[in-house]
Structure formats: C-alpha cells, structure tokens
Amino acid sequence: MTADDNDSALEPMTGHVELVSDGDNIIVTGSPMAVERFLHAYGLLSSAEALGPQVLGRLARLGSVAAGVGSSIAAESGRWLKLTEESAAELAEIGLMETDVPGISYAMLGDPGSIAGWLKVESGLGSLVTNPAVLAGAAGIMAQFAAQQEMRELKAYLASIDRKLDDVRHAQKNAEPGKLIGARIEIERELGVRDVTGQVDETAWSAVQARGHTLTDLIGWALLELDRLAGKLEDISRVGELAKAAESAELEVQELLTVIAECLELQDALDVLRLDRVLEASPEALDGQRLVLRTNRQHLRERIAETTTGFLVRLDAAAGIAESNVVLHRGHSQAVVHSTNRSVEAIDAFHRPLSIESLRQLRELARWRDAVRDPQQLKNAAAEVRPIALKVGAGLAVASVVALAAKQVPKEAE
Known part of the structure; x- marks a missing residue:
C-alpha cells in the first residue's frame, strides 16, 4: 500500500454499500447516491435494475424483528443485476464473505471520496448480514429478479x-x-x-x-x-x-x-x-x-x-x-x-x-465441380450405381452418371 493509499484509507467515508450475491446475481443496497456511484465505478450502472419501494418494503418487513433494521432498509436504495463472467471476475476481487445462508456471500464497502476507490469495511457489519431473515429475503428477491429477466428474454425470443x-x-x-x-x-x-x-x-x-x-x-x-x-x-x-x-x-x-x-x-x-x-x-x-x-x-x-x-x-x-x-x-x-x-x-x-452454449457450425455444400474432383464423392456415387456397373462396367457407369448429373446443374452452381 502506498502513502497515498494510507492517506485515503484514513479519510472519512462519504457513503457505503452492502453487496449480497448468490454467485449468479447480486443486490447492491445503500443510499441512492452511494449505490449509483459504486455501480458506475465498476461499469455496471446501465445493466442494473432498481429494486423499487415494494421490494425494499418486503425486506423492511422481514427486518422489523431486529431493532432499527427495517427502517434503515426502507430508507435505502437497491439495485439488482445478473452477473456476467466479466462482472463476476471484477467483483470477485472485493472478496465477498460467506454467510449463514447457504450459497450467499456478502460484503460492505465504503467510499473514501475521490482519492481512492471503494474499500472493504472490516469493522462492523451492515443491516443485511446481521439479520439472517433479511439476507434470506434478499436471496429470494435475487431469484425472483433472475426469473423475471429470463421471462423477458424468452418473450423476446418468442416475439422474434x-x-x-x-x-x-x-x-x-x-x-x-x-x-x-x-x-x-x-x-x-x-x-x-x-x-x-x-x-x-x-x-x-x-x-x-x-x-x-x-x-x-x-x-x-x-x-x-x-x-x-x-x-x-x-x-x-x-x-x-x-x-x-x-x-x-x-x-x-x-x-x-x-x-x-x-x-x-x-x-x-x-x-x-x-x-x-x-x-x-x-x-x-x-x-x-x-x-x-x-x-x-x-x-x-x-x-x-x-x-x-x-x-x-x-x-x-x-x-x-x-x-x-x-x-x-x-x-x-x-x-x-x-x-x-x-x-x-x-x-x-x-x-x-x-444461456446454453451452442457449438454447432452451419454446413456449406461443396460446389458440384469440386465434388466431382473429390475421390470420396466419386466413390459414393460409384457405390450407388454399382448395380448398373455390374452390367455395363464400373467406369462407364460412373462416367455416364456424372455426365447426366452435369447436365442438370446450372452454370452458376458449378
């Protein structure tokens, strides 16, 4: 860490965000300005979808069993996005920690201002991770948003x-x-x-x-x-x-x-x-x-x-x-x-x-004039006309069939 890094780490935080991920999706919560700044910093703002007050309200209701948690969530902003290979690799450097909810990881980041980037907050835990019910709710909401995005993609496919x-x-x-x-x-x-x-x-x-x-x-x-x-x-x-x-x-x-x-x-x-x-x-x-x-x-x-x-x-x-x-x-x-x-x-x-990868390539048919120069193509043709060849000779049969076929091929196809 450089001296500049040390100085920036000592600056007061201008905002913080909490991240919850299931490996395929991620939710970012915090003040509206902090959430937007964080997503912009990682180039993810345009692909993130706002959770909306109804969704945050559900998390608030789940968190109401813990003092103060529900109200803080209700006052925050949140966005969801589906992770790509690139964004997952980018966010992996943050070092999200595993939680008590299976398959769910978490991190809290602070923004020290304009001098340095977002820093992981090691001391103190945010409102999401301190309440397993809220964390499970966030995981369920990620599953819903992922399903809704696939619905939109399937609708687009059907519309196409x-x-x-x-x-x-x-x-x-x-x-x-x-x-x-x-x-x-x-x-x-x-x-x-x-x-x-x-x-x-x-x-x-x-x-x-x-x-x-x-x-x-x-x-x-x-x-x-x-x-x-x-x-x-x-x-x-x-x-x-x-x-x-x-x-x-x-x-x-x-x-x-x-x-x-x-x-x-x-x-x-x-x-x-x-x-x-x-x-x-x-x-x-x-x-x-x-x-x-x-x-x-x-x-x-x-x-x-x-x-x-x-x-x-x-x-x-x-x-x-x-x-x-x-x-x-x-x-x-x-x-x-x-x-x-x-x-x-x-x-x-x-x-x-x-998201199923297809490896099949489109086929391209050989031109007829190239096919008649291909020994395997001629061998296949000879095999098909073998009954005729038994009567008139193999060479004559293939030559006759090739000549007949050539008459049926348009010049532009040759």
Whole structure:
C-alpha cells in the first residue's frame, strides 16, 4: 500500500454499500447516491435494475424483528443485476464473505471520496448480514429478479419468431400444446394482481399452483418429440428421402421449441409467485424454497440442453450424408443442408435466453465441380450405381452418371 493509499484509507467515508450475491446475481443496497456511484465505478450502472419501494418494503418487513433494521432498509436504495463472467471476475476481487445462508456471500464497502476507490469495511457489519431473515429475503428477491429477466428474454425470443408463430400454432395437430392457453391465462392474471397489490394471497396461489404440473408435462412431451424426430432422421440414408424429412423436421423443431419456451416463461412466472407466497405465509421457509427451485431449474435446463444438443449432433450427421453425395444428388443435398442449417439457427436462438452454449457450425455444400474432383464423392456415387456397373462396367457407369448429373446443374452452381 502506498502513502497515498494510507492517506485515503484514513479519510472519512462519504457513503457505503452492502453487496449480497448468490454467485449468479447480486443486490447492491445503500443510499441512492452511494449505490449509483459504486455501480458506475465498476461499469455496471446501465445493466442494473432498481429494486423499487415494494421490494425494499418486503425486506423492511422481514427486518422489523431486529431493532432499527427495517427502517434503515426502507430508507435505502437497491439495485439488482445478473452477473456476467466479466462482472463476476471484477467483483470477485472485493472478496465477498460467506454467510449463514447457504450459497450467499456478502460484503460492505465504503467510499473514501475521490482519492481512492471503494474499500472493504472490516469493522462492523451492515443491516443485511446481521439479520439472517433479511439476507434470506434478499436471496429470494435475487431469484425472483433472475426469473423475471429470463421471462423477458424468452418473450423476446418468442416475439422474434412472432410472424411464424401463428403458422406454427396452426400446424400443431397434437392436443398437448393447447393446454398452454389455459395455463397462460391463469398465471398472467395472478401476475397482474401481484403487480398491483404487491403480494400473492392463498386464493391466488391455489388458483395457479397446479399449472406447474401441466407445464412440466408439456416440456417432457416436447423433449420426447424432439428425440423421436431425431431418430427418424437417423434412420434415413437415402438423400432424396432425407431432403423431405429434413424439411418436415424444420417446421416441427420450431413448433416444439416454441412450446418449451412458452412453458419455461410461465414456469418462471410461477416461481416468482411461489416465492412471494412463501414470503407472505412462511418467511422462515423462504431460503429452503429458493434452493429447491434453483436445483429444479438447473436440472431441467440440463435436460433440455442434453436433448437439444443431442438433436443437433444427429442433425449434423444427416447434413454430413447430404454433403457427401453431391455428385448424384446436388439438388436434394442442397435442400437437406439448407433445412438443417435453419434448424440449427432455430435451436441456437432458443438456447440464447437459457444461456446454453451452442457449438454447432452451419454446413456449406461443396460446389458440384469440386465434388466431382473429390475421390470420396466419386466413390459414393460409384457405390450407388454399382448395380448398373455390374452390367455395363464400373467406369462407364460412373462416367455416364456424372455426365447426366452435369447436365442438370446450372452454370452458376458449378
């Protein structure tokens, strides 16, 4: 530490903030000016969302059991943000300490003014960490905000395919997706009531909690359908049949992804309502409920990622068959590659709101004139015309087929 650092450490603090994190999200509380200065210093101000008086009021009610805590929280400001890899690494240098609430860490920082940056306050603990009920409440609120952000991202994803959505829904012949309509009506109604009243009463929760089973069943059905679809593609080796199947699969994939996305959006809404209900009825159970929801959420997303990435692997294999048979089937091969690329793009767009990394690359079909110079492509063509070759000679058969195929290829495709 330099002399300047020593001098700045002795300056009176112009404000302090308290940080609470669950590893994926963070809440910053303090005076409005201190919170804004801190977030600005770390380049996080633009991505932080205000907690609002209703949220701070809930924390105040939880803290009312400790003398003075509730009123101090109510007078403060608070902001939430989802951590990225970069912001998590930046804030890790602060050295948040573990608390008695599982998975939750905490730090209190003071601002010595303009000479130095924010400093960790070692002596004395803030209002949040001295009250486990308030800390658990902050953790529950982080879970709610994370669910609401994912809801917004899923809504944006669904809006991005809005022009296709009516066609997708019209094409759905299975009765299963129709169950989403009733679930959405009830859940969105209760969300609206919550936004107005700031709470979820027993009557409201009773009306929607059973919808969770509907959503889980629908997600399970859609994942099984994706597996079935991938299996159909896997069983086809003829390029002409594969072209038809890949084109049909393209629409079905979008249908199934739409169902899953809508279910996840409504599940997030149910999680928000559930946490509010527990906060109202049994605040001591809030942290346990938060951890259960977090675990269930993680397991479901792992299952979704496993199924969708597995589908991409089998889709890639189908495109590989098409790519290796350009000489005799350029038109069908092109159709397969275009359909599989569009399915890959659809799955990548679906993955983004769920923070699932997609590693699949789009396929590019070889030009016909390059394919006829490829020994493997000619070998594949020869294998297909072998029955003819047995009668007229292998070399003549392949040469004849290549010549015939060349006549069918437009000059610009050569």
